[in-house]
Amino acid sequence: MRIVIGEGSCGIAAGAHKVYEAIEKLGIKPDVTGCIGMCFLEPIVDIYGENGELVRRLVRVTAGDAEKIVTAVKNGELSLLDSITISADDSAFLEKQTRIALRNCGVIDPTDIDAYISRGGYSALGKVLKMTPEQVIDEIKISGLAGRGGAGFPTWFKWNAARQSVSDTKYLICNADEGDPGAFMDRAVIESDPHNLIEGMLIGAYAIGAKEAVVYVRAEYPLAIVRLEEAIRQAEEKGYLGENILGSGFSCHMRIKAGAGAFVCGEETALIESLEGKRGMPRLKPPFPAQRGYNDEPSNINNVETFANVAWIINNGGEAFAAMGTENSKGTKVFALTGKIRRGGLVEVPMGMTIRDIIYDIGGGIRGDRECKAVQLGGPSGGCIPSDKFDTLIDYKELAATGAIMGSGGMVVMDDTTCMVGMAKFFLDFTAKESCGKCVHCRIGTKRLLEILDRITKGEGKDGDIELLEELCVAVKDGALCGLGQTAPNPVLSTIRYFRDEYEAHINEKRCPTCECADLVTYYIEAEKCKGCTLCSKKCPVSAISGDVKQPHIIDMDKCIKCGQCKSVCRFDAVFVR
């Protein structure tokens, strides 16, 4: 039997490497894999049988479980591990998924090229090198693959445009500057299956005729960079990368560029500027990168997840990919399911699934059985979809019709305790900070939107603020130069569209319906319920709570900073917010 520990960044953060060390110390050297996507169960330890089949999946494992695991594996007594084995219910998380981009994640050792090869890796590259570039582009066209970074632009079209551009030097660039808050699928692919990315990129490079490929990776993804560097080295060693690949005469070199730490560098023209060593600011389009991109040469830029589908498409045929999904959206999409969801993590589903299926069947519904209010799709560029629209299909067009977008796949689930004005403010705060400062509508417009939202959440909203927000949002969308600015107003517009009543309550009644806006709420202790346990008074960071032991306590409103500590520690439900 083989012990395999999931060591993606998330697993490591949850303590996976401590588990690894503890098991290793007991005499069994575990194998390592990447991220399976079940964040809510990390650290995860898989036990594989002699025939390579998964026999047990252990979850929320601690170093303290090491002895038990080693004993069970040594003696073949897996029942010892029942208490830490994944439940049937939680297993549903994976069962309802269809994994293409993530097919090797959490399955193979990402640091070992042979593990990738043993799963059919680099066979697509071999195939492609025997095809003409046009045939490759055709296959991608048949698949219907569209850009997974957010825009959803047909991949074949971009490849073809770059192919058609005449130049001796062309570049293939992978955008791995994943920046949407809450989205981490690209990181998972690089950390858990780097060769899949390399292979996809090589196929793209062959198709457009690029001899140089660059991966622009967030500098905040150190593990991804390390694993990708190692993968590139191994691929070069095996002859998949470099001069005369597999004897085909096709040469391609690959290098990594660590990102500049700015969200806007995920915008393709800003990314190019950054690659060129300039300040990351979007350029005017046209010329499009396919015409004049990096170093003024034809360049093609795709996102990590897009490339992660390519080898599969070549191996299984474009039609097999196109068989999944809807008329407008083919294949699968990875979502980073977060927020008030019971089972959060990375999920890959076929296009055409409903939002409801993702939230309830895969995600297991809302934490604490609260009522689901909405999901935010597409992060700061996206919009929210209220629960009564959860039958909307995962489809570029259908999602756009709701005012949200597919985006890069961030899916933040909100329950009835989430203030929608506060949520819009959160995203605007993000975009306002991440605006590059170039264009007027984005630089000052997002700032003003944020200021108005801030005012509203502080109870200083004025009559006409909603209309002012709407007017400003429309102008910012119309006037901003790049995608960041053009989509920044979306969270505001969609929350106004579906939750106008919450805005009105803040503005007209100076009331936050969810009691989330600190400036608009007051904390009270209900005397009948308070047992005088003094816990709240001990926890209060500003000593605003007083009262004798076994006597009802009271909160001094002048001192209270509305942090909510008292409410969260009270065991008698005596603290309430109004």
Add this chain to the structure above:
Amino acid sequence: MEMIKIKINSKECVGQKGQTILDIAKANGIEIPTLCHHESVKLYGACGICLVEGENMPKLMRACSTVASDGMVLYTDSERVKKVRAVALELLMSDHEGDCKGPCTLNCPAGTDCQGYVKQIALGNDREAVKIIKDKLPLPASIGRVCPHPCETACRRTKVEEPISIAYLKYFAADRVLADNPYIPQPEKSSGKSVAIIGGGPAGLTAAYFLALKGHAVKIYDTMPKMGGMLRYGIPEYRLPKKVLDAEIAEIASVGVEMINNVKIGADITLAQLREENCAVLVAIGAWKNTGLRCKGEELDGVMGGIEFLRHVALGEDAKIGNKVAVVGGGNTAMDACRTAVRLGAEKVYVIYRRTRDEMPAEKIEISEAMEEGVEFKFLTNPAEIIDENGKVTSVKLQVMELGEPDASGRRSPVAVEGKFETLEVDNVICAIGQKVNVAGFEEIELNRWGIISADEKYFTTSLEGVFAVGDATNKGASIAIDAIGEANKAASVIDGYLNGMDTPYVAPVLSKREPEDSYFEQFEKAERIKMPVRPAEERKHDFKEINLGFEEEKARAEAARCLECGCHDYADCKLIRYADRYRVDTCKLAGEKHQCFTEKRLEVIERDQGKCILCNLCVRACREDAKQGILGLVGRGFGTVIRPEFNKPETIHVCADCHKCVDVCPTGALKLLK
């Protein structure tokens, strides 16, 4: 060269293939505004002002960078385009820290460019100064002497020590130019249109001047023997020598204004006749009737109105005053009256005023000079009754007052102290407590509820077609000369539009304003305001010769150099404010936090005012692409982005001194060449 055809705002435009929308529009005479575009540098696309809408195109396009394609149908003035441009401008204005115009100009009812002419005086260019003044008012030597100078009231130099002596500097320059080589602009060619102006006071003269310059045939009709109105008949010689006024009136006449005196409307000629004979009529008849005292005895022989008294003196008539004269009132007319009485030889002159010195509306200098000349002020008194013997005034009974609660205007209102009176022996009571309009001859025109001509505030129109009205005779009644001049200037432009068949109301320009913190003023070294030298009281009180001796040149130049230059040096060329005005943006609508605002002189020859920077990046690009230097760069992100020089090396400063390409391309006043 392949040609393409596109449609812009329904106009067929031809351009070359590969040209941008902006270039084709420009070549076809259609202006598309831009702030970040300049021919000398590469395309950038930041400002979002050049956006245009295309038919069947969901997204707006940046005209500066979008290459036109054959058959495009574009709109540069659709509602969507106007909105997105207006919002961009509102956003920029909300983040703009600067004064388009100085507080002096803003507070001048005529909008005179005080900072502009004060600077020219400081530089020794008096003629240039007069040219600037005459752009707004054609009587600088006269007005400089008599104006209560609201400009100085607003002057920010007050926060350092004292305001600039703007009014006196004006007459300093005007006198010199008048004596040396008068500045008289050339009128435009004849329009064939005629305008009758009724009233030759400051308003009538001003309107006549500007209308004549526009090429219209202008005649002023005035009931008095000479032109000048209240400047001649209300202001005593010792403040405004009539030869100065005569010279300025002669200048106005020399631009083609015909002046007809001794004509009384309704008697010698009717308003209807003037309307018949002219394309437009401007009524600027002033307010020449005294407001009565409303106390017993006001009808007695020896009681007269202040302006009536001053008029008699000005006309050289016998003012018939005795040895003891009481003047009632606390305004400038009261001061003129009491000081005139002193000069006529009255032994005892009193001013009766119901409040205290602090509340007096008269100029402070007028009060102190009157005191120096021996006028006795009876503060906190009010005439209760004028007492006579055989119909001749002998004394005035004064009700003693005290100050009560502040009224709506914030001034404490006088309250009678019950039963407390005093008596003053006098031969005359001159009542200078207000003026009314005499509308005789103008009965056809609709009046407001105070019996004053009602004129539109933007069009200056009255109830009669083609009849306009300005000045003391309208709306809020009597005010200061510069107020009437301001209205007359604006009305002249409206009337000019009217004569050309255009609807051109007066609209206040959109402006950026700021309110500097007190700490801002700490950087300025104190420099005392120069006092106007005057003749000693003992000497001057016996004659009507001018009191002021005028500034010595050196002192005037130094005084002018005290100006803080609050207004933007680039107002005339600023594209931002021009567009903000064109789109009538509300500069306060999107008010919020402003970016870091500071001025810096690291480039030595160039001053950078970050408060006025709109981050169009033209300076950075010009420096890098055109000057091949790269001295400037963007720093920070998002709203906090600013432009800073990269280094401060001596050699770069040397380069900057010879180059200043950045200053040339800056669309606002953010960059200023110091040398």
